[in-house]
Amino acid sequence: MNNVTQLSPVKIRSHHAFQTQHKKTNSNDSLLHRGDFLYRMGDKLKGIYVVNAGAIKLFRITETGDEHITAFLMPGDIVGLDALEDGYSRSTAVALDTTCVSLTTIENVLKGGGGISSAELIQRMGSTLNRDNDLIMILSQRTAERRLAWFLVDFSDRLAARGISPAEFTLPMSRTDLAVFLGLALETVCRELARFRESGLIDINRRRFYLLDIEGLRQTSSGCDEIAPKTVTCGVKRAAAGGYA
């Protein structure tokens, strides 16, 4: 296939024309279809985008050629934060669905009067950092069960925050995407979902999900699942800075 160091043309679904460009509805808004790129690793971004509708997948390609997904964004989320360090994006943003985004340039943010103020951007970035830290915590303890439960609960919470039914939804991404995002094998995702279904926590039909017991999922995701914690070690384990200089 393509070589590793190559950033650009990545094979894309046959029935969609390959395009980084996208339809402009007005100066600041863009409409993307499934598979369209909003921007790619290395692109110089014009500013930050707010997702108005649809869904965006953010990912990077590693030196070994593996894709890794860093976030799934939904309406209200901001895209393009990864370019704020130096103007050049570190990741690729692709639409998972028909998606509408609107642009605000950094100049407008700093100047004020644009769509987003400095204070607001700082707050939103703080929120993104906190979410990333949540993800880091989930990824660093390696049980598939907790990762998946966390994902479902998190997705559900985000829907709820947007006034959308949190117990019944259609995921915009494939099982493979889910696996990549959670750092699991595709098969593990399927198996674990099957187990959730067997335990009556959820019901699934392809990408349609029904969360039957959100609290149960939340318990599972926090690890305070079931009865009696396996090893009584439910206390703070270590806290101070140990060691010597």
Next chain:
Amino acid sequence: MNNVTQLSPVKIRSHHAFQTQHKKTNSNDSLLHRGDFLYRMGDKLKGIYVVNAGAIKLFRITETGDEHITAFLMPGDIVGLDALEDGYSRSTAVALDTTCVSLTTIENVLKGGGGISSAELIQRMGSTLNRDNDLIMILSQRTAERRLAWFLVDFSDRLAARGISPAEFTLPMSRTDLAVFLGLALETVCRELARFRESGLIDINRRRFYLLDIEGLRQTSSGCDEIAPKTVTCGVKRAAAGGYA
């Protein structure tokens, strides 16, 4: 031991008085000793801090009582970003060493004239987000070898960026901290370090590290290690948004 939901008093090393408070050298600067907290989960922060000297460990306690370290900060780094969402910190910051920090309030950031401008803060946060994404990528592929190599190379690079010898340094944190940060078992960290030493990549004496072959470590961390990639799959594996709505 202590209960989970309890935020506060966590046992601390015997010979240091327990204190969240810290010596004030002037209105904006604080001096902390090893084990002192700069702030804790849930505290309302007065602003953001720049580390002038020393080292800070940032961590959270999960519902299950496990500590998880989200970052190690060194001079020049900003602490307190986790409170920018709503003013309350999501994590605990503790000094690993004698550490000096200086405070800039958010009001001063937004108003300008303080130590840090809005534009600068936004850029620094962008940089932090990118670093977090690097960590996310490392954590989601579960080989201990790569995680550890990445850590060493990253630490070395950060030292180099500060004009400090990148090939010879003393880590401020324990093996346990390293393990927690990288999502590995303590024993795995030791073993993997031993393997690095045997391969001649590094030399170690307690917390004193000598990177003998930084490029080798970088290779290991990127996974493009050794000769011929195991499965020829060095191309872009998947790229487009798959599936159906």
Next chain:
DNA sequence: CGCGTTTTTGATCTAACTCAAGCTTTGTGG
């Protein structure tokens, strides 16, 4: 209606975890 993609399920293998024990360094008190 057949083909390609996605999802599911099964069997085996392995990297990392857990438990366990010994060793080293640092700090404490007689």
Next chain:
DNA sequence: CCACAAAGCTTGAGTTAGATCAAAAACGCG
């Protein structure tokens, strides 16, 4: 100053969760 305690580090043996390999079933599309 030396012995002892405590914390940190290292190494060994056995177990296990999840990866990998393999194949089949479900669904969508032309």
